[in-house]
Amino acid sequence: MEQAKPLPPISGRGAPTNLRPTRTGSLAREADGDWLDLALDIDGAPPPLRTTVTAEHPKTIIARNTSPDIGFDRSINPYRGCEHGCVYCYARPTHAFHDLSPGLDFESRLFAKPDAAKLLRAELAKKNYDPAPLAIGTNTDGYQPIEREWGVTRSVIEVLAETRHPLLITTKSDRLLRDLDLLADMARDNLVGVAISVTTLDPKIARTLEPRAPHPRRRLAAIRALVDAGIPTQVNISPIIPAITDHEIEAIMAAAADAGAIRASYILLRLPHEVAPLFRAWLDAHYPDRADKVMHMVQDIRGGRDNDPDFFSRMKGRGVWAQLIRTRVKRAAREHGLDKSFPPIRSDLFRPPERDGQMELF
Numbered sequence: 001m002e003q004a005k006p007l008p009p010i011s012g013r014g015a016p017t018n019l020r021p022t023r024t025g026s027l028a029r030e031a032d033g034d035w036l037d038l039a040l041d042i043d044g045a046p047p048p049l050r051t052t053v054t055a056e057h058p059k060t061i062i063a064r065n066t067s068p069d070i071g072f073d074r075s076i077n078p079y080r081g082c083e084h085g086c087v088y089c090y091a092r093p094t095h096a097f098h099d100l101s102p103g104l105d106f107e108s109r110l111f112a113k114p115d116a117a118k119l120l121r122a123e124l125a126k127k128n129y130d131p132a133p134l135a136i137g138t139n140t141d142g143y144q145p146i147e148r149e150w151g152v153t154r155s156v157i158e159v160l161a162e163t164r165h166p167l168l169i170t171t172k173s174d175r176l177l178r179d180l181d182l183l184a185d186m187a188r189d190n191l192v193g194v195a196i197s198v199t200t201l202d203p204k205i206a207r208t209l210e211p212r213a214p215h216p217r218r219r220l221a222a223i224r225a226l227v228d229a230g231i232p233t234q235v236n237i238s239p240i241i242p243a244i245t246d247h248e249i250e251a252i253m254a255a256a257a258d259a260g261a262i263r264a265s266y267i268l269l270r271l272p273h274e275v276a277p278l279f280r281a282w283l284d285a286h287y288p289d290r291a292d293k294v295m296h297m298v299q300d301i302r303g304g305r306d307n308d309p310d311f312f313s314r315m316k317g318r319g320v321w322a323q324l325i326r327t328r329v330k331r332a333a334r335e336h337g338l339d340k341s342f343p344p345i346r347s348d349l350f351r352p353p354e355r356d357g358q359m360e361l362f
Contacts, residue, residue, distance in 0.1 A: 014085030080111035104124035117155035143173035174222035227260035242297035257336035
């Protein structure tokens with residue numbers, strides 16, 4: 001793996017490097033020293049890093065999984081990459097398969113799937129399709145900023161609402177309130193559940209940790225708006241980062257309960273593949289006073305490694321620190337009434353579409 005080389009801070013971006021992984025055969029690239037590489041010394045600062053979006057046209061849109069530690073077996077990712085720029089995002093390594101960096105490329109060189117709704121309609125129309133809750137936002141966020149222009153997530157939900165197909169949404173954005181009409185309609189038939197991720201209540205931490213995600217107060221307001229519209233909504237404290245955000249567990253629980261959340265869940269920090277060196281570089285840049293302490297705690301939770309990929313323990317960790325956090329989460333959830341079960345999502349109302357867009361009459 002290429003050595004992470006910290007870059008000067010870039011406003012609104014989370015990754016402190018743009019390392020290229022050798023894991024997928026990608027070769028490191030370096031400036032060759034000619035006069036073009038020295039232009040910055042002549043012309044001043046580099047131009048702002050702009051976000052680009054490339055249309056992607058896959059043949060299918062539903063991703064399947066058999067993981068025993070997650071509550072769904074199918075999902076849709078309307079986008080690849082995520083402009084929120086969360087430095088801890090465990091989806092960053094997927095950009096390596098595009099020969100792009102899981103660092104700055106992941107949050108600035110994005111892919112959209114404009115044919116997603118059409119592909120979904122075709123898959124749902126298959127005679128052997130068996131409905132079950134479909135998840136959006138489990139890899140990259142379906143409500144990242146580019147959804148405003150592309151609207152891929154809304155187009156997918158329109159098909160799900162039309163066919164009365166069950167849906168699970170995870171997001172850290174209040175942009176989903178734009179789709180409140182569709183979600184409220186589905187909620188009346190117990191077809192939808194939403195999880196809003198709140199990592200920290202401190203805007204100073206959020207500004208570097210997840211620089212283009214909405215302010216924590218806006219996420220809490222989104223919980224309130226969703227609950228008021230009759231949409232079952234939980235808070236997802238994810239990830240919990242030892243010695244950075246773990247002191248906020250109880251405060252986030254209290255704020256989420258006050259906003260009307262019906263339950264709480266959590267995931268401990270995960271650092272797969274290229275995420276580990278990115279996170280280490282982020283710590284060195286923003287928390288040099290405790291960088292070693294944080295990583296020692298992470299490794300204690302992960303069995304002596306930066307990351308533990310094993311089912312079940314990858315979410316909740318192992319060891320003393322993991323047990324302490326688990327105890328605090330359970331106690332706070334019980335204290336604030338956030339230890340209830342999520343309402344069951346119905347799958348029996350599904351109505352297959354015809355491929356031409358018309359619903360079956362019988």
